[in-house]
Amino acid sequence: MASVYGSRVADNNLTLELSLDINRKLQAVLEDALLKNITLKENVDTLGAEIDRLNKLRP
Structure with a gap:
């Protein structure tokens, strides 16, 4: 994963396809967490x- 953030390859097994797949999964987790936090805030306000x-x- 370090090669995604750096200019040099830290892992020869980390392909662009694998990096994009990891990125998609992390984005899905982030979006889910944001949605849950928004819902939680609304519930606390209520x-x-x-x-x-x-x-x-x-x-």
């Missing part, structure tokens, strides 16, 4: 609003 609403109902 919970915060609900807690605020319930606290206002207290006498």
